[in-house]
Amino acid sequence: MNLFTAAAYIAIVMISISILLTLIRFIKGPTLPDRVISLDVFSANLLAILAIYSVLAEEKAYLNVALIMSLIAFVGTMTFAYYLVQKRNKYKDD
Amino acid sequence: MIKDIISAIFLLGGSGFMLIASIGMLRFPDFYIRNSASTKAVVLGVLLILLGVGIHYNDTLVFLEIFAILFFIFLISPLSAHIVSRAAVISNVKFWEKTNLEELDDYVKEIRKLDQKENREQDS
Numbered sequence: 001m002n003l004f005t006a007a008a009y010i011a012i013v014m015i016s017i018s019i020l021l022t023l024i025r026f027i028k029g030p031t032l033p034d035r036v037i038s039l040d041v042f043s044a045n046l047l048a049i050l051a052i053y054s055v056l057a058e059e060k061a062y063l064n065v066a067l068i069m070s071l072i073a074f075v076g077t078m079t080f081a082y083y084l085v086q087k088r089n090k091y092k093d094d
Numbered sequence: 095m096i097k098d099i100i101s102a103i104f105l106l107g108g109s110g111f112m113l114i115a116s117i118g119m120l121r122f123p124d125f126y127i128r129n130s131a132s133t134k135a136v137v138l139g140v141l142l143i144l145l146g147v148g149i150h151y152n153d154t155l156v157f158l159e160i161f162a163i164l165f166f167i168f169l170i171s172p173l174s175a176h177i178v179s180r181a182a183v184i185s186n187v188k189f190w191e192k193t194n195l196e197e198l199d200d201y202v203k204e205i206r207k208l209d210q211k212e213n214r215e216q217d218s
Contacts, residue, residue: 004150007102011109011143018109018116025119025128033182037129040174041119044136045112047163048143052105055147063147063159070166077174084181 008052015052019045036080043073097149104146111139124190125182133175140167 019042026038047066054062115135122128141164148160184205189195 002098004098004102007105011105014106014109014113018113021116021120025116031125031182031187033178033185033187034125034128036178037125037132037175038119040178041116041132041136044140044167045116048108048112048140051143051147055150060151060153060156063156063163067159067163067166070163070170074166074170074174077178081174081177081181084178084185087185 005056008056012049012052015045015049019049032080032084036077036084039080040073040077043069043076047073097152101146101149104142104149108139108142108144108146111135111142115139124193125187126179126193127190129175129179129182133171137167137171140164 022038022042022045026035026042029035029038047069050062050066050069054060054066112135115132118131118135119128122131144160144163148157151157183198183202
């Protein structure tokens with residue numbers, strides 16, 4: 001195990017801890033927007049883990065997966081924001 | 095060897111920023127403060143980690159892919175933060191009690207007026 005591999009493993013461990021903290025916020029989050037942004041941070045963490053794992057496995061194709069995942073996370077966040085605004089307009093009298 | 099050291103430093107710095115971002119997500123008192131903290135730190139962390147990976151591969155095509163990912167993230171992240179926090183303001187998510195809301199009041203009034211106009215148009 002050389003220096004770079006050790007650094008990559010340490011980085012993966014740190015990002016896993018941060019995924020756990022984000023999940024705690026996702027479970028606790030008092031409102032829906034909290035959960036939406038915690039999902040956003042979650043997907044960014046997954047993207048970083050994919051990038052590091054592509055180095056460890058010597059497989060460049062995982063970077064393509066990371067590219068697609070950043071786009072899909074954007075679509076998910078936009079959909080939730082649109083749903084928030086629409087929900088308020090529809091059930092305003094409640 | 096030097097390449098390995100540089101990319102290891104980038105990886106560790108990036109994952110440190112990700113960790114700081116999620117600690118901020120957990121500890122800050124308010125949705126809006128959490129949103130600002132997580133957006134900025136996550137963008138910097140992803141930037142550093144992807145640069146570390148690219149330096150390790152040292153290949154033109156990999157750098158092109160990484161610049162595509164970075165372009166999308168730099169385009170997307172401020173946009174989605176703005177849109178989600180605007181939706182939160184519209185749907186009355188509460189602020190922290192110490193936040194200074196003087197300048198926001200006019201904006202909220204404008205939003206309410208626009209809502210009423212839209213509702214009238216939809217009704218008629």
